Amino acid sequence: MKKILPLLLTAFATQMVSAQQLSNTTFDDEWVDCYPWESGAAVSSPRSTQPEGWCISNVSNTALPIVGEEVTPGADGTGKAVKLTNVKASIGDNTAPAYITLGTAWATAETKMMSVRNADGGVFGGVAFSYHPDAVRLTYKHDISAGDENMSVVAYLWKGTWTQASVPSNTAVGILGWGSATKVYMTDRIHNILGKDHLTGGDVTKTDDAELVASVEYYSNTAVSSWTTQEFPLEYKSDATPQKLNIVIASNGLFDDRSTIKSGNSVTIDDVELVYWHALSALSYEGETLNFSEDVTDYELPSAYDEAKLSYTVKGRAATATTSFDEETDLLTIRVEGEDIEANPESFTEYRIQFGAGGQAKLDVDWNWNAATRYFLNTTVENAFVLTSGDTSLFSFSSSNEDVAKLENGKLIVGSQAGVAIITVSCAGSSKWNAREEQYEVQAVAAGHVPFDLTQDLYNAAKGETSGTQAWDANGGIRLGNNSEIFSWSNRFYVMKITGLPDKLSFKYGSSNGASSRQYAIYESADGENFTEIWRDNRGSGLDNNLYSSGDIQLRPDTRFIKFFYYGNCAAYYREVKVTELVKFESDTDEIVMNETESTASFTFTHANARTGFITVTTPQGITVDVPEFVGGLDIYAEQPLTVSYDPYECDVEDDIIISDGVQEKKVHVVARVEDPTEIKDLKDLKDSKDLNVYNLAGQRIQKMQKGINIVGGKKVLR
Numbered sequence: 001m002k003k004i005l006p007l008l009l010t011a012f013a014t015q016m017v018s019a020q021q022l023s024n025t026t027f028d029d030e031w032v033d034c035y036p037w038e039s040g041a042a043v044s045s046p047r048s049t050q051p052e053g054w055c056i057s058n059v060s061n062t063a064l065p066i067v068g069e070e071v072t073p074g075a076d077g078t079g080k081a082v083k084l085t086n087v088k089a090s091i092g093d094n095t096a097p098a099y100i101t102l103g104t105a106w107a108t109a110e111t112k113m114m115s116v117r118n119a120d121g122g123v124f125g126g127v128a129f130s131y132h133p134d135a136v137r138l139t140y141k142h143d144i145s146a147g148d149e150n151m152s153v154v155a156y157l158w159k160g161t162w163t164q165a166s167v168p169s170n171t172a173v174g175i176l177g178w179g180s181a182t183k184v185y186m187t188d189r190i191h192n193i194l195g196k197d198h199l200t201g202g203d204v205t206k207t208d209d210a211e212l213v214a215s216v217e218y219y220s221n222t223a224v225s226s227w228t229t230q231e232f233p234l235e236y237k238s239d240a241t242p243q244k245l246n247i248v249i250a251s252n253g254l255f256d257d258r259s260t261i262k263s264g265n266s267v268t269i270d271d272v273e274l275v276y277w278h279a280l281s282a283l284s285y286e287g288e289t290l291n292f293s294e295d296v297t298d299y300e301l302p303s304a305y306d307e308a309k310l311s312y313t314v315k316g317r318a319a320t321a322t323t324s325f326d327e328e329t330d331l332l333t334i335r336v337e338g339e340d341i342e343a344n345p346e347s348f349t350e351y352r353i354q355f356g357a358g359g360q361a362k363l364d365v366d367w368n369w370n371a372a373t374r375y376f377l378n379t380t381v382e383n384a385f386v387l388t389s390g391d392t393s394l395f396s397f398s399s400s401n402e403d404v405a406k407l408e409n410g411k412l413i414v415g416s417q418a419g420v421a422i423i424t425v426s427c428a429g430s431s432k433w434n435a436r437e438e439q440y441e442v443q444a445v446a447a448g449h450v451p452f453d454l455t456q457d458l459y460n461a462a463k464g465e466t467s468g469t470q471a472w473d474a475n476g477g478i479r480l481g482n483n484s485e486i487f488s489w490s491n492r493f494y495v496m497k498i499t500g501l502p503d504k505l506s507f508k509y510g511s512s513n514g515a516s517s518r519q520y521a522i523y524e525s526a527d528g529e530n531f532t533e534i535w536r537d538n539r540g541s542g543l544d545n546n547l548y549s550s551g552d553i554q555l556r557p558d559t560r561f562i563k564f565f566y567y568g569n570c571a572a573y574y575r576e577v578k579v580t581e582l583v584k585f586e587s588d589t590d591e592i593v594m595n596e597t598e599s600t601a602s603f604t605f606t607h608a609n610a611r612t613g614f615i616t617v618t619t620p621q622g623i624t625v626d627v628p629e630f631v632g633g634l635d636i637y638a639e640q641p642l643t644v645s646y647d648p649y650e651c652d653v654e655d656d657i658i659i660s661d662g663v664q665e666k667k668v669h670v671v672a673r674v675e676d677p678t679e680i681k682d683l684k685d686l687k688d689s690k691d692l693n694v695y696n697l698a699g700q701r702i703q704k705m706q707k708g709i710n711i712v713g714g715k716k717v718l719r
Contacts, residue, residue: 020340038170057105067098088263099250126246132318133274146264150253157242160210162192166202276338277316365390384412585666620655
């Protein structure tokens with residue numbers, strides 16, 4: 001009897017149910033007006049825009065240009081990103097630093113004519129936050145074409161409050177004398193929290209519980225021309241629960257001297273994320289060697305499991321780990337969950353130790369091969385290989401010709417080259433699992449060639465003559481025999497088993513020099529036993545060495561076997577055996593009826609068309625059909641489910657879904673109607689509607705009917 005024994009080994013309390021991630025970290029959400037902060041409040045006129053939830057270091061002084069802007073596309077080729085560029089002022093010799101923050105950006109200076117003194121700035125504040133991320137992850141580009149300069153990534157979590165007095169808070173312009181900046185009390189200034197020197201401001205006080213919990217400061221003067229993703233681990237300085245978080249990203253050294261700022265240097269950023277680790281940094285079992293590695297999740301030990309001998313270390317500031325032991329299989333599982341598991345269900349890693357592996361009999365690995373033998377070119381088969389028992393780390397896959405077909409992550413990928421590929425699936429085996437190897441043949445054919453099985457009957461078998469060899473040509477056709485394999489004065493039958501229903505076929509044929517006589521014939525059969533001749537050619541004797549074409553040969557509807565026959569002292573070959581027409585449309589229903597309570601239905605559409613690689617579907621108004629994607633041509637008689645949807649607001653529909661391959665069409669009749677005429681009615685069915693009061697769905701009376709649904713005479717009416 002199976003018994004599971006759970007054991008909580010390491011646990012950290014979850015602080016509260018709230019977002020462990022930040023909002024608008026991809027910058028793809030709304031951008032809002034940027035109102036710079038000065039003199040203790042936001043100014044009345046906006047300066048450009050910024051991502052909602054973030055603050056860019058634009059200032060209200062129009063002499064300082066805009067330093068932050070929206071750019072597209074983002075790092076993944078879509079969406080938006082933020083470009084931060086240091087920009088020189090239009091007057092004077094000052095350069096505005098560009099940065100973005102979760103807090104509030106501010107700047108100050110006092111001027112007299114063209115002179116500037118007491119220039120300062122930075123950020124204060126942040127967002128409420130009580131989780132324990134392990135790192136900040138950022139995707140960015142860094143341009144330092146204007147000269148060597150640092151970019152900055154600074155993040156910090158803290159609790160309590162710092163307050164600084166007499167901090168200048170605006171740009172004070174003077175003409176005949178120096179301007180005098182307004183001084184304010186500033187809370188949670190970045191310099192105070194991180195213990196940096198400050199140029200301006202008075203005394204700093206803090207609450208009794210004020211404490212820096214974690215921080216990271218990263219500076220780099222290396223140019224990065226293409227999108228690069230990097231993690232910046234946080235260093236925790238306290239076990240306290242944080243209350244606030246701020247992130248600052250700058251195109252300059254955030255705490256460097258202002259004279260080092262280079263106009264024109266920029267940093268472009270996207271996808272700012274908080275990372276929560278969920279792994280083990282150490283794992284051991286007393287008396288045994290595990291050879292632990294963080295990214296290796298499966299281990300085997302010959303001994304029996306003893307809980308007291310197990311020890312490990314969790315990687316992740318607030319990650320949790322639990323263990324469970326299956327007594328029936330002797331499998332121990334250690335599950336490590338990141339603190340963000342509620343918001344991110346994939347934030348976990350499982351480590352497994354198989355105990356008793358050395359003393360147990362080995363098990364057979366088992367898998368399913370779900371792929372057929374033949375496919376059209378450029379086809380992908382999902383779940384071609386499915387492991388039902390065993391260890392995936394022991395497997396390897398190879399192909400004799402990857403241009404024809406290969407196996408990747410359980411998918412069979414048929415390439416653009418016709419031919420045969422042998423897929424080899426190998427299990428190396430281990431102390432628990434037996435080794436195993438299997439090979440699977442995959443034939444790839446070009447659209448226009450018939451998949452078939454080819455056999456050979458030897459007419460003169462008594463002479464001990466050897467069989468000719470089937471081969472594929474470059475286009476996926478067949479070659480029957482060649483000069484070195486077919487002997488003089490031999491009669492040969494080649495039988496091709498057709499797996500589709502061709503209407504016509506054609507082929508080319510020829511012979512070598514010196515043939516005194518030769519005959520070619522084709523027979524057809526429905527059962528492979530009773531053959532009827534349908535075509536013959538006798539070119540006579542002589543030296544011609546020509547290549548001939550059979551032209552189109554009509555076949556009966558029930559033909560499944562074709563027999564090729566030739567006779568003579570020659571080497572003959574047949575190639576480019578093609579179906580010139582192969583079309584069939586069938587469906588499991590000829591009519592679909594839907595109503596307001598059942599607005600979807602489906603039917604299976606069967607087709608056979610080796611000449612085309614697509615079908616088209618035309619639907620009546622109000623009806624939509626989910627058409628499958630066909631890659632590399634349509635397989636013969638492949639069944640494709642089509643899902644039909646009907647919007648009841650479109651009211652009654654009676655029409656045909658038309659399915660076409662560009663040559664022929666198949667129709668499926670569709671009837672879709674509203675069964676309850678009092679629920680939704682068409683305008684044309686409501687008599688005297690001009691004399692009835694009209695209301696919208698909110699119950700407000702309106703002068704005339706609007707486009708969409710209206711209430712007329714107590715009934716819903718669609719206009």
